[in-house]
Amino acid sequence: MSDPLTEVVKLLQPRAAFANPISGRGDWAVRFSAYGQPSFCIMLAGSCLLAVDGHEAVTLSAGDFVLLPTTPAFTISSLSPAAPVHLDPNAVGKQGELRYGDRTGEADMRSLGGAFLFDAADPKLLVSLLPELVHVQGSMRLAQLVRMVGEEYTEQSPGHEFMLSRLVEMMLIEAMRSTTSGNAPSGLLRGLSDERLAPALKQMHARIDHTWTVAQLAALAALSRSAFFDRFTRIVGVAPMEYLLAWRMEIARDLLRRKGLGIAQVAERVGYASTSTFSTAFSRHVGQSPRQYARSGLPASR
Secondary structure (H helix, E strand, C coil), X not given: CCCHHHHHHHHHCEEEXXXXXXXXXXCCEEEECCCCCCEEEEEEEEEEEEEECCCCCEEEECCCEEEECCCCCEEEECCCCCCXXXXXXXXXXXXXXXXXXXXXXXXXXXXXXXXXXXXXXXXXXXXXXXXCCXXXXXXXXXXXXXXXXXXXXXXXXXXXXXXXXXHHXXXXXXXHHHCCCCCCXXXXXXXXXXXXXXHHHHHHHXXXXXXXXXXXXXXXXXXXXXXXHHHHHHHHCCCHHHHHHHHHHHHHHHHHCCCCCXXXXXXXXXXXXXXXXXXXXXXXXXXXXXXXXXXXXXXXXX
């Protein structure tokens, strides 16, 4: 059966747009203005404080992974912070190691901080799945991934860019797995954590070309139609058929970026027997006809 989280990551096609080694020594603090795009921090050694606007400060330690889907303004500092230095995240870019605090001596904190670039789907797809601040700690699997990322950046071995892109994908999946139903926003993650909705969601993703009805999906969830509709809408955030339409359009957008697939083929793969019906639905959802979208010059999927 198709795994929904794998499908989401494949559609996003994430890679690190940039990642800077960051180190600190002594007392220091840096204040970043809002960035607005997904960013991350991987703690390699030592500890520091992260205070994201609107959230309580958290302590980051070696092996921790932080994901900020929209990256509001935040302050990162030593455990005994100094007056913060203000920086613009758009001006940082990939410029080598950033050193905070004392410039000499061995660092007592080392991390990697950077931003994601998604080659395909809109980053809003990620934002819709996760809370504003994802802090994963105490995960042996994640600690192993963090160590591997650090090794790839340090050693710069042949093929390291490909390896890093795959490690980023795995860290995103781990971040999504770690998000509990209590702090995840309405959406796929909360739906998959619900024992009644999960079977229906998995079947919707596995058989996207099937002519699903609310009654069929309710039967998979072992609920009445009304109970299923209300539960799905409350937990996932949209009505069942609206969710199915949105996912079909995401798949269609991805397929249209591929070379060699005609509109009729795409329509059939996402459950439309009529090309005209598909074209009408796609145009309403995306704002362009399938033909216009396919010719818009967006990068092809991997």
